[in-house]
Amino acid sequence: MIELDRVSYTYPGATTPIFRQLSLHIAPGEFLLICGPSGAGKSTLLRLLNGLIPHFYGGTFGGRVRVWGRDTLTHQPRDLADLIGFVVQDPESQFVVERVEDEIVFAMENLGVPTPVMRRRVEEVLDQLAIAHLRHRHVATLSGGEQQRVAIAAALAAQPRALVLDEPTSQLDPHGAEEVLTALQKLNADLGITIILCEHRLERVVQYADRILYLTPNGQYEVGTPREVLSRIE
Numbered sequence: 001m002i003e004l005d006r007v008s009y010t011y012p013g014a015t016t017p018i019f020r021q022l023s024l025h026i027a028p029g030e031f032l033l034i035c036g037p038s039g040a041g042k043s044t045l046l047r048l049l050n051g052l053i054p055h056f057y058g059g060t061f062g063g064r065v066r067v068w069g070r071d072t073l074t075h076q077p078r079d080l081a082d083l084i085g086f087v088v089q090d091p092e093s094q095f096v097v098e099r100v101e102d103e104i105v106f107a108m109e110n111l112g113v114p115t116p117v118m119r120r121r122v123e124e125v126l127d128q129l130a131i132a133h134l135r136h137r138h139v140a141t142l143s144g145g146e147q148q149r150v151a152i153a154a155a156l157a158a159q160p161r162a163l164v165l166d167e168p169t170s171q172l173d174p175h176g177a178e179e180v181l182t183a184l185q186k187l188n189a190d191l192g193i194t195i196i197l198c199e200h201r202l203e204r205v206v207q208y209a210d211r212i213l214y215l216t217p218n219g220q221y222e223v224g225t226p227r228e229v230l231s232r233i234e
């Protein structure tokens, strides 16, 4: 369960807040799509969920964000890593080692996972993302969709309850986008993992979402089922 209660936020030096009194509860197992035009605050909202805001961005934060009961004001992003896995927009820039398999191992090493458990989890996540055949490949030689799936596998290896993804398909062709979205849908359906992703091209993702949060650049928002939100914004 992720709860945002009357959240307001202004970046350091900015004159107007991005959010005023934003309230939203995200249920375990939900697939939530955050959409809205460029600059509406999609990336900012993801940073509020994983604690990067307020801890690393500063600014003026009000209200409350709780992730399975942990208040992000009193918990650093690393204290939330077992609950929330974060996947950035351009995973290639964040890969730290060369081989796919080593990238997934690296994600677990910092968490102090014992070696035998780590080996088993590598097999599990390679299988869950349908990338076992890529295990020995260098990440730089993969397609965009394959790289996204490696980044998702690495995040999943920490066994989070939710995955938060920043525009995971925006740099992919339609085939790559479908590979990534069906992989996320499967994690959601089979493992009950909460999926929260933002995307400015709503039409690509809408069919996968349980609910949509639609942000507008003036700080307003609409939340509801895809049908409800689409009827209100069109």
Ligand code: ADP
Pocket (backbone or CB within 6 Å): 011, 012, 014, 018, 036, 037, 038, 039, 040, 041, 042, 043, 044, 045, 057
């Ligand atoms: P979106 O992801 O919907 O494109 P963002 O959350 O990236 O929107 O940005 C929302 C607004 O906040 C924009 O006006 C953007 O310029 C501003 N912004 C984003 N990051 C920062 C930052 N680090 N410092 C100041 N302003 C920022």
Ligand code: ADP
Pocket (backbone or CB within 6 Å): 043, 044, 089, 166
């Ligand atoms: P993305 O849209 O890829 O998530 P960012 O969230 O970093 O990228 O940036 C979104 C917008 O916020 C961009 O227009 C960017 O120029 C602006 N922005 C990012 N960092 C700052 C900052 N420190 N100060 C002002 N604007 C920023």
